[in-house]
Amino acid sequence: MNSKKNYILHLADNGLILAQRLGEWCGHGPVLEQDIALTNIALDVLGQARYFYQYAAEVDGQGKEEDFYAYFRDEREFKNFLLIEQPNGDWAHTIMRQFFYDNFMQLVYTSLLSSSDKQIAAIASKAIKEVNYHLKFSSEWVIRMGDGTDESHKRIQDAANNLWEYTGEFFVPTTYETEMASKGIAPNIASLKNDWHTRGNEIFSEATLQVPQATWFQSGGKTGTHTEYLGIMLTDLQYLQRAYPGNSW
Amino acid sequence: MTTIDLEEQFMKRVAADEKVEPKDWMPEKYRKTLIRQIAQHAHSEVVGMLPEANYISRAPSLRRKAALLAKIQDEGGHGLYLYCAAETLGVERDTLIEELHSGKAKYSSIFNYPTLSWADMGAIGWLVDGAAILNQVPLCKCSYGPYARAMVRVCKEESFHQRQGYEILLTLCNGSADQKQMAQDSLNRWWWPSLMMFGPSDADSTNSEYSMKTKIKRFSNDELRQKFVDATKPQADILGLTIPDPDLKFNEQTRHWEYGEIDWEEFHNVVQGNGVCNKIRLRERNEAWDNGKWVREAATAYAEKREQRKNESKQVA
Numbered sequence: 001m002n003s004k005k006n007y008i009l010h011l012a013d014n015g016l017i018l019a020q021r022l023g024e025w026c027g028h029g030p031v032l033e034q035d036i037a038l039t040n041i042a043l044d045v046l047g048q049a050r051y052f053y054q055y056a057a058e059v060d061g062q063g064k065e066e067d068f069y070a071y072f073r074d075e076r077e078f079k080n081f082l083l084i085e086q087p088n089g090d091w092a093h094t095i096m097r098q099f100f101y102d103n104f105m106q107l108v109y110t111s112l113l114s115s116s117d118k119q120i121a122a123i124a125s126k127a128i129k130e131v132n133y134h135l136k137f138s139s140e141w142v143i144r145m146g147d148g149t150d151e152s153h154k155r156i157q158d159a160a161n162n163l164w165e166y167t168g169e170f171f172v173p174t175t176y177e178t179e180m181a182s183k184g185i186a187p188n189i190a191s192l193k194n195d196w197h198t199r200g201n202e203i204f205s206e207a208t209l210q211v212p213q214a215t216w217f218q219s220g221g222k223t224g225t226h227t228e229y230l231g232i233m234l235t236d237l238q239y240l241q242r243a244y245p246g247n248s249w
Numbered sequence: 250m251t252t253i254d255l256e257e258q259f260m261k262r263v264a265a266d267e268k269v270e271p272k273d274w275m276p277e278k279y280r281k282t283l284i285r286q287i288a289q290h291a292h293s294e295v296v297g298m299l300p301e302a303n304y305i306s307r308a309p310s311l312r313r314k315a316a317l318l319a320k321i322q323d324e325g326g327h328g329l330y331l332y333c334a335a336e337t338l339g340v341e342r343d344t345l346i347e348e349l350h351s352g353k354a355k356y357s358s359i360f361n362y363p364t365l366s367w368a369d370m371g372a373i374g375w376l377v378d379g380a381a382i383l384n385q386v387p388l389c390k391c392s393y394g395p396y397a398r399a400m401v402r403v404c405k406e407e408s409f410h411q412r413q414g415y416e417i418l419l420t421l422c423n424g425s426a427d428q429k430q431m432a433q434d435s436l437n438r439w440w441w442p443s444l445m446m447f448g449p450s451d452a453d454s455t456n457s458e459y460s461m462k463t464k465i466k467r468f469s470n471d472e473l474r475q476k477f478v479d480a481t482k483p484q485a486d487i488l489g490l491t492i493p494d495p496d497l498k499f500n501e502q503t504r505h506w507e508y509g510e511i512d513w514e515e516f517h518n519v520v521q522g523n524g525v526c527n528k529i530r531l532r533e534r535n536e537a538w539d540n541g542k543w544v545r546e547a548a549t550a551y552a553e554k555r556e557q558r559k560n561e562s563k564q565v566a
Contacts, residue, residue: 023305024306024459026298027295027302034544036322036325039321040322043318047315050311050312053311066311067311078399086397126520145547148546148547148550149543151543152543152547237306249313249424
């Protein structure tokens with residue numbers, strides 16, 4: 001049961017923390033249309049997170065609600081990818097983070113469509129439509145920046161180089177992922193690696209970008225060992241619930 | 250036809266409640282008045298995203314976070330329609346944005362006040378959007394077609410935002426003593442600036458007369474302000490909150506709530522740039538725009554390259 005709860009929380013935390021980062025762009029985008037588009041993505045991934053938290057609450061069976069898992073767990077209990085909590089940086093870093101994530105999650109949600117867990121499959125069938133759009137959006141922007149001006153090319157290449165080390169974690173299963181894969185609830189994530197690289201290479205090639213060659217990858221996000229950024233994000237996110245506990249909002 | 254004839258004909262059409270459309274002849278003053286007003290309105294939507302964006306990360310529940318994100322996104326959308334409506338009058342969006350960023354163009358002064366608690370997300374919805382609706386509903390019948398049509402959609406979304414804001418406060422007022430205090434403090438800070446949103450009193454309003462005559466505007470500032478006070482007082486009573494005006498009293502004869510003196514000195518100061526957030530808001534807008542310059546350039550450069558490649562492959566074929 002714990003593995004299942006952990007796996008669902010891992011999916012939920014990714015959505016929440018990414019929404020939290022994308023929300024920082026709201027009102028600050030490079031042009032109004034893109035400001036709105038990014039908020040759209042934030043809303044989608046937040047919506048996905050809420051479905052998963054609600055399901056985690058059900059699986060947990062403690063009578064808690066979605067907000068408990070978002071607002072009353074500590075840093076070491078969050079299971080999101082390290083990639084997701086990295087700061088927005090410039091538009092290039094935000095888009096590259098999004099592209100790495102979307103490319104992976106599109107594969108994850110595609111396999112979750114046939115999860116042996118009906119509820120996860122149902123959430124995936126809603127999420128896949130959103131993620132398909134997110135992937136299209138972030139791929140197009142990677143290409144636009146890579147094949148745009150000298151400056152945009154340099155910036156998006158830098159973003160790829162800087163964020164690359166946080167992508168290895170995608171493909172190294174935790175014990176909860178291994179257990180979920182053995183039950184047909186989750187995909188065997190190591191098997192998604194080739195597709196992720198193939199599609200990534202295609203987009204990078206169209207964008208005239210170099211695929212980073214570094215082979216050392218950071219890990220730990222999925223088991224709660226984060227970069228220093230997450231703790232600060234949570235103090236902000238959880239502040240009201242923690243300062244005035246026990247209230248309705 | 251001479252310009253005088255055209256103008257006379259134009260005024261007749263407006264008087265008969267006919268809509269003016271982009272390609273129709275219109276007096277230069279009418280065009281300028283509209284551009285100024287629509288741009289100011291668009292800028293207010295866009296700058297207005299900032300005070301609320303201040304609480305996205307801290308929204309106290311996931312449901313509230315999603316609603317707040319969606320609300321701010323709506324405002325961005327309103328900004329877009331309004332810039333488009335302004336463009337039908339022959340002005341470029343980028344020109345208008347530059348005027349905002351240089352400080353030449355104005356936006357609603359209310360956004361130069363800071364958001365200091367979660368309750369402010371409620372008060373902005375209830376009071377600021379509430380005041381905006383009263384200003385905007387008559388604009389759905391404004392003489393200029395594109396503006397009137399944009400306002401129909403804007404008003405629908407604004408009234409949803411207002412209910413959402415009120416509901417935030419209702420939840421706080423039904424909650425703990427701390428929460429109720431948060432709501433009262435918020436009302437204390439936003440009440441007077443909300444009354445100022447209707448603009449100077451009729452006697453001092455420089456732009457009103459022409460706008461009324463050409464049916465860009467249909468009610469005076471003071472008329473709308475009175476409507477707002479009359480509508481809001483009973484809503485405050487339901488919340489159990491006290492409006493911070495010791496002079497507020499019901500006049501049995503006029504059936505209106507009479508309110509105290511507005512601090513016009515504060516109003517003029519904030520309009521002139523002395524509000525606590527004027528510089529911060531403009532700096533934030535300018536930074537966002539300047540930081541986005543290379544992104545916009547990249548998008549343009551890429552679009553041009555694609556176009557060129559398409560043409561080259563056509564020539565080969």
